[in-house]
Amino acid sequence: MSSLKAQVIGVLYRRIIIYWNSKLSLxxxxxxxxxxxxxxxxxxxIVSSANILDEERNLQISNFEPNDLTFARxxxxxxxxxxxxxxxxxxxxSFLIKEQFNTxxxxxxxxxxxxFEIYLQSIVKNPQKYLNIPAAFQIVNDSKIYPLNGRPNGNFELKMVLNRTIGLETEEFFNRALLEMVFDEYENKGNITAKFYYTGFREYLESNNPRARYEYWIMLTTPIAVIIFSVYLLNHTIQDIKTNAHSYMISCGLSKLTxxxxxxxxxxxLLLIFSxxxxxxxxxxxVTSFRTYYIQTFFLNILCNLSTIFYTYVxxxxxxxxxGSNIFAIVNILMALICFFVRTYLKEDIILLYHVIASTICPFxxxxxxxCGFVLAIIEYQDSPPNHEIFKGREILFLTFIIxxxxxxxxxxxxxxxxxxxxxxxxxFYLSHMNDFQTIKESMLITEEVLEMEKDxxxxEDNYSIRILDVCKIxxxxxxxxIYAVNQVSLxxxxNSVFGFLGANGAGKTTLIKMIL
Known part of the structure; x- marks a missing residue:
């Protein structure tokens, strides 16, 4: 047990030293x-700042489809x-739509x-029926408006369900209609102060905050970022394999498992700190999905990233x-991009199976x-409570971690x-040449001091912290x-000692060092 513990400590120490020596790259x-x-x-x-200014100058509703345009009340x-x-x-x-589309x-x-939701479900299930309902709205809580000192005063409180594909544009359309209704009713053509507050459906995200439209993209940028960081981890593992350091450590008694x-x-x-x-x-x-489901996203974010380590080692x-690490990055980033975009064209009933297969091939x-469950829940259900059953019917996703x-x-x-x-x-192969090694070694001029050291x-065994026996190279x-380059060297x-090699050019010093380090 003490030997296993010492080996684990040795491997940990070696890995830490390797990373420390390349800390700037890390x-x-x-x-x-x-x-x-x-x-x-x-x-x-950055982009949304410019868009907001543009939208304030041009309150357009051009993205509405005029054919059978319907609002739900x-x-x-x-x-x-x-x-x-x-x-x-x-x-x-009705007036604004007629003015814009002549419909x-x-x-x-x-x-x-x-x-209203039941109605939507019945429509969606029937492909023969056309669905064109950008919004549903309800006036609540004694909303009213009244004149005060010759100016309109009061408040409206609305509940809205918006088609998320044109959600922000629909909100602006509502704002414009409300303001024009105030102007029409009170014939007030002067400057007024209007503030719009969104609560309820937008509890976790301000409605004028455009991040909801882009939150979907963190599902792509995050795994690519993990791939980029994993390149560093892979590079040092490749060095072990390429230089045969891994093989020689195993041949010197280190457990593969250790x-x-x-x-x-x-x-x-390192990946835990990164996650x-x-x-x-x-x-x-x-990011609303992380703020809303802060417990689930904390642990699943870590689990997703840790599940890639052994895959990286392969x-x-x-x-x-x-x-090799560059090829690793290119191939895995391409696989992530393909998976991200292909899933948008798949039918719902095969997406999960597709994900399990894709994640088995590439755990990133x-x-x-x-x-995706958290992000889409926020995009589609802005009022999703933290206990929303994200993985209901999607439990198979956890199979990918086991895999x-x-x-x-x-x-x-x-x-x-x-x-x-x-x-x-x-x-x-070495044993078949043992006699040749021995014959060549016996014919070489070796000092008595070297022979005594080798014998010791x-x-x-107890006098040495590290022993390397019968190192040979052909x-x-x-x-x-x-060509017998290294002949049965034991050292x-x-x-608390320093070991080095002295010898003439071509004596095999570099070859021996590469073999034992």
């Missing part, structure tokens, strides 16, 4: 990844003046929003080249579909098995004949 790629993840929040804020029996105000507002809607606006009346667990623990800490940073960032920017075996895609945490460790296990088989073949390493020349390193 900080740079961390900040770049965070910046990329935040682009879904920063860019819309929800009656309010508990308000004495609401029906009158609703009728006046309806007349103003007659239709109205459907319902007793409650619940009955090696991967140690790396996983350190990389998990929490993204979470804090989105909360700070006011790539270290596939692309153990200097440019886990983030897209898992967080990610079992499939890819299993793949690593089988790769290690294959490597062990290859090493056994190499060992057999072989016989006195090269082949152009004629495929063996040991004592605690």
């Amino acid at each position: 900080i740079a790629i961390f900040l770049f990844s965070i910046l990329f993840a935040s682009s879904a929040c920063i860019i819309p804020s 929800i009656s309010n029996k508990n308000c004495s003046l609401c029906d009158t105000i609703q009728m006046n507002l309806s007349n103003k809607f 007659t606006l239709k109205f459907l009346d319902f007793e409650s929003f619940e009955k 090696y991967w667990i140690g790396n996983f623990l350190i990389d998990s800490i 929490i940073s993204i979470y804090i960032l989105y909360i700070s920017f006011g 790539w270290a075996f596939i692309l153990n080249k200097p440019y 895609i886990n983030w897209i579909e898992t967080m 990610s945490f079992t499939l890819y460790p299993s793949i690593i296990y089988f790769i290690e098995k294959i490597w062990k088989r290859i090493n056994n073949v190499s060992k057999d 390493v072989l016989l006195n 090269f082949k020349d152009n004629e495929k004949k063996p 040991g390193i004592k605690n």
Whole structure:
């Protein structure tokens, strides 16, 4: 047990030192990844500022489809003046629509929003019926307007359900109709002060805040940011595989399980810090899905990111080249982009199956579909309560986490098995040349001091912190004949000591160092 503990500590320490020695690169790629993840929040804020000014100058309703254009009205029996105000507002809607499109606006009346929702469901289920209802509205809470010192005063309180595809434009249309109704009724052509407050349906997001239109994009920018950050983790694992450091550590007695667990623990800490940073960032920017479902998004964000670690390790075996991490980034970003855009064209009944298959191939895609439930709940249901059953009927999504945490460790296990088989073949190859190694070694001039040192390493295990025994290396020349570069070298390193090599050019110092480091 103490040996296993020492191995784990050694692997952790080694990984920490590797990351510490490249800390500037780590900080740079961390900040770049965070910046990329935040682009879904920063860019819309900049763009929306220009859009808002443009919309204030031009209150257009050009995106309304005039064919069978219909508004739904929800009656309010508990308000004495609401029906009158609703009728006046309806007349103003009709006038504006007639002026804009030269078409007659239709109205459907319902007793409650619940009955309106039932009606919508019945329409959607029948593809033969055409649905063109941009909004449903209700006047509530004794809304009224009255003259005060020759100026209109009062308030309207409306409940609205808006078609989210043209939601902001519909709100502006309502604002315009309300203001013109005030002007018409009181013939006040001077300046007035009007403020619009949105509550209820917009409890978690101000209605004039355009972020809701862009919140969908965090499902794409976040997994890409995680891919970019994972390139750093992958690069160091590739270095282990490419330089054979991993193989030599295993051959020197390090447990394979210990090696991967140690790396996983350190990389998990880095990804945990990265995930929490993204979470804090989105909360700070006011990303509504994260603020509303702050508990679920906190843990699922972390789980989605941690589930990619073993998948990343598998790539270290596939692309153990200097440019391997770049190929990893390109391929996985392309897969995330394809998944993100393809899912919008799929039927609802196959999206979940598509997600499970895609996430099995690329666990970074886990983030897209898992967080999709929260994002769409906010976009489609601005008043969604925090206990909204996001995963009802979508429980299969959690299968992807089980797959990610079992499939890819299993793949690593089988790769290690294959490597062990290859090493056994190499060992057999070495044994077949053992007599040649011994013959060459005996013919070499070796000092007595070196022989005594080698003998001490072989016989006195307790005197050394690290022992490396019988290191051999065979090269082949152009004629495929063996060249015995390193001949049965055994060496040991004592605690608190420094070990080095001295020798002539071509003696094999560099080859030996590469083999043992």
